Amino acid sequence: MPESPVVASWELTLRLRQRRAQLGIDVKTIVKEVGLSRSYWVLIEGDRRIPAVDKLRALIQLFEFDADEAAELLALREVARGRGWWTGYSALFGPELLRWYGLEYGAQRIRTYESVLIPGLLQSEEYVRALMVTGIATVLPVQVEQRVEVRMRRQHRLEGDEPLHLSAVIGEASLVQQIGGPTVQIRQLQHLADTIEGHPDTIDVRLMPFTATERSIFSGATFHLLDFANPRLPTIAWHESTVVGEVLEDKGNETRVRDLGVIHDRAMSQAMGREATLDRIRAIALGIQSTL
Numbered sequence: 001m002p003e004s005p006v007v008a009s010w011e012l013t014l015r016l017r018q019r020r021a022q023l024g025i026d027v028k029t030i031v032k033e034v035g036l037s038r039s040y041w042v043l044i045e046g047d048r049r050i051p052a053v054d055k056l057r058a059l060i061q062l063f064e065f066d067a068d069e070a071a072e073l074l075a076l077r078e079v080a081r082g083r084g085w086w087t088g089y090s091a092l093f094g095p096e097l098l099r100w101y102g103l104e105y106g107a108q109r110i111r112t113y114e115s116v117l118i119p120g121l122l123q124s125e126e127y128v129r130a131l132m133v134t135g136i137a138t139v140l141p142v143q144v145e146q147r148v149e150v151r152m153r154r155q156h157r158l159e160g161d162e163p164l165h166l167s168a169v170i171g172e173a174s175l176v177q178q179i180g181g182p183t184v185q186i187r188q189l190q191h192l193a194d195t196i197e198g199h200p201d202t203i204d205v206r207l208m209p210f211t212a213t214e215r216s217i218f219s220g221a222t223f224h225l226l227d228f229a230n231p232r233l234p235t236i237a238w239h240e241s242t243v244v245g246e247v248l249e250d251k252g253n254e255t256r257v258r259d260l261g262v263i264h265d266r267a268m269s270q271a272m273g274r275e276a277t278l279d280r281i282r283a284i285a286l287g288i289q290s291t292l
Contacts, residue, residue, distance in 0.1 A: 001162055001229050006102025008079035011233060013047040015073060019063040020045075034058040050080050085153060092146055100238050100247055101150075105157060107226040110164060111264045114222055115171035115208075117179070121155055122168070122205070124191040128152070130180025158199065167204045169267040175207070175284045182288050189285035193278055206271035207280055223260050235261060 020030070030041050036055055043049035051059065056077055060070045086093075086101040093101075104110065112119045118127060128151045132144045139147060157164040178185040196205050224238045237248040237257045250257045272280065 001106055001108055003079050004102050004106030005080050005082040005084050006099055007106035008076045009050055010047055012073060012076040012080055016059060017045055033062050050077060089150055092143060096247060097245060103226055103236060107164060108229040109227040110166050111225040112168040113264055113267060114174055116173045116177060118174050118188060118192060119168050120151055121158060121166060122192055122195055124188045125152060126184050127179055127188040130184050163202050165202045167268060169206050169208055169271050171208050172210045175281060182292060186285050186288050189281050193281045196278060204274055205277055206268055207277040208271045225261055225264060
């Protein structure tokens with residue numbers, strides 16, 4: 001997988017947090033032994049601050065990491081200090097969404113559920129632009145092309161030597177809602193079908209038809225789950241509504257991410273098969289074409 005500073009920072013945080021819990025070291029001891037403030041440690045443990053190298057070395061010693069682990073943590077810090085392509089758009093997006101883009105860039109697989117729109121990683125440039133200007137997303141005109149550019153750059157992860165694997169459940173409404181008008185929607189459906197057919201080993205899209213009588217999700221929810229090649233890293237999720245999106249992690253007794261994984265996998269089994277989905281996409285495109 002490509003190196004992502006966001007993923008490296010997250011792994012560094014997780015490993016420090018897990019070792020602290022394993023040893024039962026309290027914050028008071030960390031503050032005293034490492035020589036940092038309580039607020040600074042809270043930022044480190046919350047993955048909001050990369051520790052200075054001297055502080056990280058002191059934490060490594062306090063947490064009793066061996067030499068190999070120490071080298072790994074220091075290497076993670078170096079990667080975490082880098083800048084991913086998404087950091088160039090900090091004036092456009094909030095820190096939570098930028099963090100998600102960084103996590104997505106370093107992931108191995110994404111599992112998606114979209115009920116009313118084509119998933120972002122499968123949208124055509126024309127469809128993305130229509131979304132930005134038709135009131136579905138509140139976007140200033142001067143920002144439209146930048147947002148289109150970001151969406152297209154994210155799609156680069158579907159290509160290359162280590163492509164992101166994508167499994168998506170989409171609602172039939174996403175195929176018939178004419179974003180940007182019938183011509184744009186026809187071309188989007190053609191793009192969707194061509195992309196699925198062109199990536200038989202890495203992209204699997206399943207349609208949840210209007211006629212489905214058994215389905216795990218009957219709402220307009222949108223969520224995405226990221227899985228990583230590194231077994232140290234747990235699945236992480238992005239859940240969004242019309243105006244709010246947030247990164248979700250299971251901590252302690254929380255099981256939201258795990259529950260979303262179960263829901264997604266059940267929905268995949270309940271939806272139409274891959275070939276039937278492709279047939280339906282092309283049939284809907286032809287149906288729209290016949291009305292022009």
